[in-house]
Amino acid sequence: MKKLALVMQTDFGPGIAVCAMKAVCHSVDPDLKIYDGTHHIRQFDVLTASDTLMYYLPYWPKETVFISVVDPGVGTKRRSCVARLTSGQYVVTPDNGALTYVKQEIGIDEVREIDERVNRLPDSQNVHIFHGRDVYSYCAARLAAAVITFEQVGPAYSVEDVVEIDFPRPTVVGDGSITGMVNHAYEHFGLLSTNIPFVWLAEIGMNYGDTVKVSISHRDKVVYDRVLPLARTFGEVAVGETLVLSTETRAVMVAINQGNFVTEHNIGYGADWKFEIRKAD
Amino acid sequence: MKKLALVMQTDFGPGIAVCAMKAVCHSVDPDLKIYDGTHHIRQFDVLTASDTLMYYLPYWPKETVFISVVDPGVGTKRRSCVARLTSGQYVVTPDNGALTYVKQEIGIDEVREIDERVNRLPDSQNVHIFHGRDVYSYCAARLAAAVITFEQVGPAYSVEDVVEIDFPRPTVVGDGSITGMVNHAYEHFGLLSTNIPFVWLAEIGMNYGDTVKVSISHRDKVVYDRVLPLARTFGEVAVGETLVLSTETRAVMVAINQGNFVTEHNIGYGADWKFEIRKAD
Amino acid sequence: MKKLALVMQTDFGPGIAVCAMKAVCHSVDPDLKIYDGTHHIRQFDVLTASDTLMYYLPYWPKETVFISVVDPGVGTKRRSCVARLTSGQYVVTPDNGALTYVKQEIGIDEVREIDERVNRLPDSQNVHIFHGRDVYSYCAARLAAAVITFEQVGPAYSVEDVVEIDFPRPTVVGDGSITGMVNHAYEHFGLLSTNIPFVWLAEIGMNYGDTVKVSISHRDKVVYDRVLPLARTFGEVAVGETLVLSTETRAVMVAINQGNFVTEHNIGYGADWKFEIRKAD
Numbered sequence: 045m046k047k048l049a050l051v052m053q054t055d056f057g058p059g060i061a062v063c064a065m066k067a068v069c070h071s072v073d074p075d076l077k078i079y080d081g082t083h084h085i086r087q088f089d090v091l092t093a094s095d096t097l098m099y100y101l102p103y104w105p106k107e108t109v110f111i112s113v114v115d116p117g118v119g120t121k122r123r124s125c126v127a128r129l130t131s132g133q134y135v136v137t138p139d140n141g142a143l144t145y146v147k148q149e150i151g152i153d154e155v156r157e158i159d160e161r162v163n164r165l166p167d168s169q170n171v172h173i174f175h176g177r178d179v180y181s182y183c184a185a186r187l188a189a190a191v192i193t194f195e196q197v198g199p200a201y202s203v204e205d206v207v208e209i210d211f212p213r214p215t216v217v218g219d220g221s222i223t224g225m226v227n228h229a230y231e232h233f234g235l236l237s238t239n240i241p242f243v244w245l246a247e248i249g250m251n252y253g254d255t256v257k258v259s260i261s262h263r264d265k266v267v268y269d270r271v272l273p274l275a276r277t278f279g280e281v282a283v284g285e286t287l288v289l290s291t292e293t294r295a296v297m298v299a300i301n302q303g304n305f306v307t308e309h310n311i312g313y314g315a316d317w318k319f320e321i322r323k324a325d
Numbered sequence: 326m327k328k329l330a331l332v333m334q335t336d337f338g339p340g341i342a343v344c345a346m347k348a349v350c351h352s353v354d355p356d357l358k359i360y361d362g363t364h365h366i367r368q369f370d371v372l373t374a375s376d377t378l379m380y381y382l383p384y385w386p387k388e389t390v391f392i393s394v395v396d397p398g399v400g401t402k403r404r405s406c407v408a409r410l411t412s413g414q415y416v417v418t419p420d421n422g423a424l425t426y427v428k429q430e431i432g433i434d435e436v437r438e439i440d441e442r443v444n445r446l447p448d449s450q451n452v453h454i455f456h457g458r459d460v461y462s463y464c465a466a467r468l469a470a471a472v473i474t475f476e477q478v479g480p481a482y483s484v485e486d487v488v489e490i491d492f493p494r495p496t497v498v499g500d501g502s503i504t505g506m507v508n509h510a511y512e513h514f515g516l517l518s519t520n521i522p523f524v525w526l527a528e529i530g531m532n533y534g535d536t537v538k539v540s541i542s543h544r545d546k547v548v549y550d551r552v553l554p555l556a557r558t559f560g561e562v563a564v565g566e567t568l569v570l571s572t573e574t575r576a577v578m579v580a581i582n583q584g585n586f587v588t589e590h591n592i593g594y595g596a597d598w599k600f601e602i603r604k605a606d
Numbered sequence: 607m608k609k610l611a612l613v614m615q616t617d618f619g620p621g622i623a624v625c626a627m628k629a630v631c632h633s634v635d636p637d638l639k640i641y642d643g644t645h646h647i648r649q650f651d652v653l654t655a656s657d658t659l660m661y662y663l664p665y666w667p668k669e670t671v672f673i674s675v676v677d678p679g680v681g682t683k684r685r686s687c688v689a690r691l692t693s694g695q696y697v698v699t700p701d702n703g704a705l706t707y708v709k710q711e712i713g714i715d716e717v718r719e720i721d722e723r724v725n726r727l728p729d730s731q732n733v734h735i736f737h738g739r740d741v742y743s744y745c746a747a748r749l750a751a752a753v754i755t756f757e758q759v760g761p762a763y764s765v766e767d768v769v770e771i772d773f774p775r776p777t778v779v780g781d782g783s784i785t786g787m788v789n790h791a792y793e794h795f796g797l798l799s800t801n802i803p804f805v806w807l808a809e810i811g812m813n814y815g816d817t818v819k820v821s822i823s824h825r826d827k828v829v830y831d832r833v834l835p836l837a838r839t840f841g842e843v844a845v846g847e848t849l850v851l852s853t854e855t856r857a858v859m860v861a862i863n864q865g866n867f868v869t870e871h872n873i874g875y876g877a878d879w880k881f882e883i884r885k886a887d
Contacts (some may be wrong), residue, residue: 056795059644063613063615063661064661064662067662070639083339087794087795099344170852171852173852232340363621365620377622513621560678560679575732
């Protein structure tokens with residue numbers, strides 16, 4: 045069997061833990077190709093872990109193994125699993141909601157609970173706080189290196205039982221508006237992205253060159269409400285101007301050309317942050 | 326043809342975008358060796374992108390492919406190009422000034438505009454904001470993996486047309502001083518570096534052990550003006566003392582031994598920051 | 607001879623210097639497997655460099671080459687060396703205390719001073735501030751790629767002469783308490799770790815489910831003093847509650863479940879920070 049690439053994502057930040065995970069993988073097979081997804085997922089934010097996976101997973105080859113470790117319940121009774129997606133990739137993760145979006149948008153063919161009697165780093169049973177190293181990296185490396193087959197991960201369980209987190213779904217409302225959630229607000233460039241597919245705008249009559257009304261609310265309190273131009277890219281408006289455009293994943297985004305929308309308006313993200321867009325009069 | 330190393334630099338920070346770029350490269354050829362240059366170039370700062378490239382490019386083998394993505398004009402009318410340097414390396418970048426220093430200090434043998442009909446990620450034409458993934462990574466990976474030759478990048482254009490950004494050049498002034506610019510002020514260690522070659526000091530009589538007068542100004546306002554020792558390394562002065570020394574690229578630098586010159590004196594960098602040095606009386 | 611993995615750790619932060627180190631290694635041998643340990647060791651903190659090495663080194667294969675560059679004395683008279691550990695790994699580092707823990711806890715079989723006439727990047731003799739690139743990366747890559755043998759690093763010297771830094775050792779005190787030092791306080795997750803082996807607690811009667819009294823002092827001034835539960839993992843206490851548990855390296859740790867103990871109580875780390883634990887009455 046051929047060897048698969050390994051991609052790691054965690055909420056560990058710029059520390060030392062990731063190197064221990066890579067050590068375990070490299071020890072399983074020194075020829076594995078190991079890549080970093082990101083290690084800057086907001087701490088304990090399982091829904092963002094799910095979103096991050098959706099961001100880059102589709103660009104990786106069909107037989108790639110992803111390790112996702114955002115694991116606030118480490119050492120307690122949540123399942124550790126490997127999911128095989130309909131698109132062919134594998135995701136190794138605590139089954140705590142990190143699979144929400146891949147389950148709903150890509151599909152899970154089969155899911156197996158990791159058998160820790162076999163697929164856990166030897167002599168690590170008394171460590172209760174770093175399954176990212178001892179369980180997920182070890183099991184994922186064995187799968188990617190073809191030391192074990194997917195069937196040898198452990199017993200299958202029902203895909204229906206895979207944990208899904210609730211979130212505000214994008215919805216076309218009868219009055220010509222679309223609502224959804226702010227699913228990322230990235231301080232580095234100040235880009236706000238939503239879970240509203242950009243193509244939906246055209247379907248209800250909002251096109252490049254139009255102006256649109258954007259409203260953002262946090263726990264039902266409106267924190268931003270403006271009319272903005274709908275454009276193809278940053279440079280179509282003047283430096284410092286705000287615009288609505290499409291993210292690279294083809295969702296609705298708001299940005300300031302060479303400015304920072306997120307810090308300027310103090311915007312956060314997650315299920316508490318709702319987004320509404322409608323054609324301006 | 327043999328496969329070349331790929332080195333990526335961006336202003337994307339510690340986020341998720343770089344992983345999507347690597348996904349595209351790995352999908353072109355899973356055997357490519359992909360390295361991170363840095364992803365912490367100041368946002369939108371094309372001249373620093375150019376300087377960063379000069380910092381490490383000379384240490385890479387002659388046949389290495391660099392991807393540089395600092396691209397405030399993404400999606401607008403600037404060329405996307407691949408330059409082949411006189412030293413043999415390739416640079417894949419928007420032609421927006423990022424080639425300024427390699428053009429002037431190393432030389433560009435030939436430059437070609439990327440033909441996006443061929444060298445753009447299939448099915449990405451409707452994405453206008455992430456050419457780092459869809460154009461630069463895809464094209465660079467194909468070149469590095471020898472899927473295409475340099476000639477197959479796209480049509481050549483005149484090296485004279487490659488965009489250069491204006492900046493204060495290092496100059497020996499008649500009165501025994503040398504002027505230049507602060508081209509980096511790195512908060513992490515607090516090191517200030519300039520574009521003045523360190524060997525110029527000796528040529529006009531400033532040697533290790535001498536004291537020199539340093540003046541730094543921002544938009545013609547002097548913000549620092551002191552007499553400092555000229556030393557070989559940090560440890561030649563006491564902890565907490567300021568010194569002038571040579572950077573690892575052999576330019577003039579100012580630092581505090583185990584302190585932070587940049588944050589203590591609030592020094593910035595770029596074309597607005599001028600640097601003057603002369604022998605102290 | 608077979609090629610060995612290279613793992614790099616520095617205090618360089620998220621900058622451009624690491625890429626120049628990798629360029630040197632890749633130029634020695636493009637087939638080397640190069641990994642990042644961490645580049646976020648506290649600046650100039652040699653003891654933490656030593657601790658970081660102990661954190662992940664045991665998980666790497668016996669024949670791995672580590673480069674450790676925390677080098678406040680760069681360019682002055684400290685030895686540059688390669689140590690071969692009793693466990694088989696090599697560490698390439700300035701001999702400034704970075705070997706303290708591996709010497710004491712793993713053991714050094716043999717240590718050699720780097721002969722810079724041979725094992726220094728050609729034409730770098732006039733650069734006095736970046737031995738991480740010019741000496742350590744170049745020498746380590748040659749060793750990992752089997753261009754040189756360990757004997758060809760340079761002359762051996764006495765392991766007894768390897769520099770050790772003094773620090774507060776973990777000690778069982780007669781009155782039923784254990785003292786030691788805070789050896790890390792990681793802001794990202796707010797975890798505090800000590801150098802007290804977790805198994806020592808049980809040896810003097812502190813077991814999971816007990817309550818213990820923790821006292822933390824900085825330069826002999828008590829900054830934290832509380833009774834806390836002793837638990838297996840974060841989720842055994844309510845969100846926001848503080849607990850004592852075992853780190854993944856099996857040392858005593860303090861944390862707040864999904865909170866940040868370090869920033870909430872403003873805890874630092876290093877030899878100035880003492881830690882005491884005893885059974886609560």
